[in-house]
Amino acid sequence: MAATADPLPQFPPGFVWGVSTSAHQIEGAVDERAPSVWDAFSAEPGRIKDGSTAAVACDHVARHREDVRLVRDLGVDAYRFSVSWPRVLAPGGLDFYDRLVDELCARGVRPVPTLFHWDLPAALEEAGGWRERDTAARFAEYAADVAARLGDRVTKWITLNEPAEHTLLGHALGEHAPGHKLLFDALPVAHHQLLAHGLAARALRAAGADDIGIANSHGPTWAASDDPADTAAADLYDIILNRLFSDPLLLGRYPDGFGELMPGDDVAADLKVISEDTLDWYGINYYQPTKVGAPGTTDVEFSGLTLPAELPFSVKEIAGYPTTDFGWPVVPDALTSLLTGFRDRYGDRLPPVVVTENGCAYDGLDDQDRIGYLDGHLRALHRALTAGVDVRGYFVWSLMDNWEWAEGYTKRFGLVHVDYTTQVRTPKASYHWLRDALRAQRA
Secondary structure: OOOOOOOOOOOOOOOEEEEEOOHHHHOOOHHHOOOEHHHHHHOOOOOOOOOOOOOOOOOHHHHHHHHHHHHHHHOOOEEEEEOOHHHHHOOOHHHHHHHHHHHHHHOOOEEEEEEEOOOOEHHHHHOOHHHOOHHHHHHHHHHHHHHHHHOOOOOOEEEEEOHHHHHHHHHHOOOOOOOOOOHHHHHHHHHHHHHHHHHHHHHHHHOOOOOEEEEEEOOOEEEOOOOHHHHHHHHHHHHHHHHHHHHHHHHOOOOOOOHHHOOOOOHHHHHHHHHOOOOOOEEEEOOOOEEEEOOOOOOEEEOOEEEOOOOOOEEEOOOOOOEOOOOOEOOHHHHHHHHHHHHHHHHHHOOOEEEEEOOOOOOOOOOHHHHHHHHHHHHHHHHHHHOOOOEEEEEEEOOEOOOOHHHOOOOOOOOEEEOOOOOOEEEOHHHHHHHHHHHHHHO
């Protein structure tokens, strides 16, 4: 996919440009933190495609100053990173984030921490993890501790990253840590994460925060055909992966039929905690649309996942589009339709939107396909702005190649190439393209 030769359209003044990473995927320094669910998961044979772990990853803890310089030289306004809850539990664990935030501020880059990006402390998982309501309360305490330490310099916060994927992949299908295969019995995990968001937002507000968001993954759902069985399956999939997380946050209710399935003595009271004064903006991670049809009769391998036949839907390949190294279709127009669809569905209940992740896996230093991907999606984002969607920012996933969860080191999402043997960082062609595009935005 090639980029157009035309310059990008002009984005509004004050639009926030950023790049993203997550702690477990880049930090390393495993001996300086408590164990996480991903340490246990990756130690199990066959869980990670290349048999690797994130014990070293990009050695970011030791090399964060070099990485912050790469962020500054790229010319973005903000750096979205995640705080490792297991690291904070270790003695002096917040010291690293003190240093990181100081370095970012000294370089003129706004720090945007995400408080949970899938790396639950192993001790909490042993006590039931996100299946238990108590984890939401523990998360709020942790959020308060981080805010007390960093809140004098951090003004923009993200509570959770992609609770839908963490529920589906980690607890329903067992493809990610902690590896549970609960199928629909994983619904309490969704509710407890949303409750954790609400409780953490209260803790952040108490610490003086007034710029709080969440990073939810969303994508359009396409029915495989007009057959009623396909459209019904697509509607259910759309509820589970999209509305199950956006409706409680933005409307204060679950989609019809789902509230009754949620745990707790008073779900209505929980929904007030989840939705009332918890969001100043809404983060959307977008990668691809999904084509969905009626359930099949056998397990299906799809994008590296095993989808069991007992699911009430099946996921189909989308033909006719270029694909990334992950096999994901590249459909920029779907980002436009996603954003305008959110505006139409939620109206004035939708706060300003920030695209908190968008990116692609491609190998090589001369990554023209990534340039084409970013060019196409930024134009699609601008079309949504022109159509009246209040989009305030865009964060590329990712600053650098990293440990890609169950894929190990086999997929590269970075603007910066990382040699995992030498830890040498090399900016790719896409890094230089984005740097020049940002300079043009500010000219």
